[in-house]
Amino acid sequence: MSKEMLNALDALEAEKGISKEIVIDALEAALVSAYKRHYGQAQNVEVEFDQKKGNIHVYAVKEVTEEVMDSQLEVSLKDALLINPAYELGDTIRFEVTPKDFGRIAAQTAKQVILQRVREAERTIIYNEFSEYEKDIMQGIVERQDKRYIYVNLGKIEAVLSKQDQMPNEFYQPHDRIKVYVSRVENTSKGPQVFVSRSHPDLLRRLFEQEVPEVYDGLVEIVSIAREAGDRSKVAVRSNDANIDAVGTCVGPKGQRVQAIVNELKGENMDIVEWNEDPAIFIANALNPAQVMDVIFDETNAKACTVVVPDYQLSLAIGKRGQNARLAAKLTNHKIDIKSESDMAEFYEKQAQKEAVVEEEVEELHDEAIVESDLTADEYETMAFEETETTETTDQEA
Known part of the structure; x- marks a missing residue:
């Protein structure tokens, strides 16, 4: 059994990468529990595994005392001195108590411990390996x-x-x-x-890294991704090298690179747009393939804007079930309101009419205020004249 045990530990370390010392420590702790359970002993015991020969020894550990109160835990100083004259009070002595049939129990325990350690080690190895692929x-x-x-x-x-x-x-x-x-x-x-x-946006990022070497090397950067898995995606890219066209690089010659990604995603449509530090230009690019005439930002909310497109491009800009506008909003992180050119002209016209009405009302109020102010002044002037005349008459009578 001793040779088989050593060979098993060596094989375990070589094949599974489980340290022999870790298994031996676990085995010794398990054998202590097995000894106490099978032999009904509650005293302090230690199990020692000989790593050279593979033998297992069980020791009862007792403390040297003047008077023995518990023979399982203590040994008298008199008896200790018979064993070794160097012992003193408080020392501990190990007495071997290995049972004759302990080999069978040890073998069963060792098997259980090794299997448990193998399972734990395999779990740890698999977790460590796949956590690197996260x-x-x-x-x-x-x-x-x-x-x-x-x-x-x-x-x-x-x-x-x-x-x-x-x-x-x-x-x-x-x-x-x-x-x-x-x-x-x-x-x-x-x-x-x-x-x-299969639906995560970063799956798209990793596929581009596989298919486009410039993306993997960092020469072309994927800034943001908006994806509705299985239907359509938009990818914003920019080049960190002035000599490299980011969009053209990702599309590849005759569209081969992007087509490989589309095939992997079972025909998912792909829009690759160029990122720009100017939000207006970036939003216009994100609404591709629609043409954008103007981007007007909300004065109260920097992340909200109105996009003006030609009348015949309105449905294209919005997309099927609003998908194009929705993906563009996700890609640019802006709230986008799309209006046609005629709707915008009508809006401006109504706004101009409202402003004209307001101006007329303001002018009327201003005129009324002036009239009221003039009448009041005349009244004050008449009252002042009458007061002056009254004062002069009173002085003359006096």
């Missing part, structure tokens, strides 16, 4: 599905793909190979749990 993209194979999840085999672990993380235009069959975005990795009591997604 926020990254991996390729897996669809295995099965139930009412809650689709289970994707990533090699050492089975990841889960929830309904909200699935693309509505996709149907998954067993043995299908799909690329998934590792959204999070959790270390639960049942082991590591990996959650993946």
Whole structure:
């Protein structure tokens, strides 16, 4: 058993990466519990595993005292001096109490400890490995599905793909190979749990990094992404090199690069627009393919604006079920109100009429105020004249 134990520990360390010392420490603690449980002993015991020979020894630890109150925990100084004259009060002495049949119990305990440690180590290794892939993209194979999840085999672990993380235009069959975005990795009591997604916006970012070397190298930067998975996405890019066209680089020759991403996402439409530090230009680019005539920002809210487009481009700017405008708003982080050129002209005309009416009312009020002011002045002047005459008459009579 001793050689088999040592060989098993060596193999465990080589194959699973589990330290031999960690297993031995756990084994010694488990053997202490096993000894107390099987032999009904409550005294302080220690188990020692010989790493060279593989032998297991059990020791009862007793304290040297003047008077023995508990023979299982204490030994008299007189008896201790017979063992070794150097012992003093307060010292501890180990007495070997290894039972003859303890080998069988040790073997069973060792098996349980090793299996437990193997499971724990494998969980830790898998968690550490896949936590490094968090926020990254991996390729897996669809295995099965139930009412809650689709289970994707990533090699050492089975990841889960929830309904909200699935693309509505996709149907998954067993043995299908799909690329998934590792959204999070959790270390639960049942082991590591990996959650993946096909609808996450960052899946698009990672696909661009795979297909466009300039994005991976940082020469072209993806500033923001607005995505309605399975239907349409908008990606804002900018170039960190004046000699590189960001949009053209991402599209690729004859659209090959972006087409590879579209194919991976089962035909999801892709708009790649150029980012600009001027919000008006960026918003106009984000509403592509519609033409924008003007962008008017709200004076009270810097994140709100009105976009003016030609009459014949209004439906194109808004998009099917408002999708183009909605994605542009997400992409630019602005509230966008789209109006046609004629609607805007009509709005300006009504606003001008209102201003003219207000001006007329103000002028009328001003004129009335002047008239009232003049009448009051005349009255004051008449009253002053009458008072003067009265005063003079009184002086003459006097």
